[in-house]
Amino acid sequence: MSETIKPIPDIYSNQDYGLGEAIDFEREEWKRAALCADPAYKDVNFFLERGESSKAAKQVCAECDVQEECLNYAEDNNERFGIWGGKSRRKRQKINQGQ
Numbered sequence: 001m002s003e004t005i006k007p008i009p010d011i012y013s014n015q016d017y018g019l020g021e022a023i024d025f026e027r028e029e030w031k032r033a034a035l036c037a038d039p040a041y042k043d044v045n046f047f048l049e050r051g052e053s054s055k056a057a058k059q060v061c062a063e064c065d066v067q068e069e070c071l072n073y074a075e076d077n078n079e080r081f082g083i084w085g086g087k088s089r090r091k092r093q094k095i096n097q098g099q
């Protein structure tokens with residue numbers, strides 16, 4: 001009896017996803033290393049309500065290998081909410097203004 005070997009999906013090709021449009025996987029590659037996507041941090045809130053502490057989220061970001069990419073993504077996409085790259089929106093705005 002022969003064993004059927006399933007091909008490993010090519011994550012750099014969208015043909016297995018049926019998305020209908022090209023995704024710039026190279027540009028989004030950094031998301032694979034996003035520490036906040038680790039189930040170990042599923043209870044850490046990166047999108048805070050007014051008055052909530054960002055300390056836990058920033059601690060996760062401080063250990064993340066893709067902080068710079070994350071921060072750049074937030075800037076490029078004008079992300080208005082949440083902690084990105086260990087920075088709040090206000091802090092990101094100050095960085096963009098050169099402060």
Ligand code: SF4
Binds near residue numbers: 067083084085
């Ligand atoms: S820097 Fe923070 S928000 Fe960005 S991917 Fe890493 S853990 Fe997530």
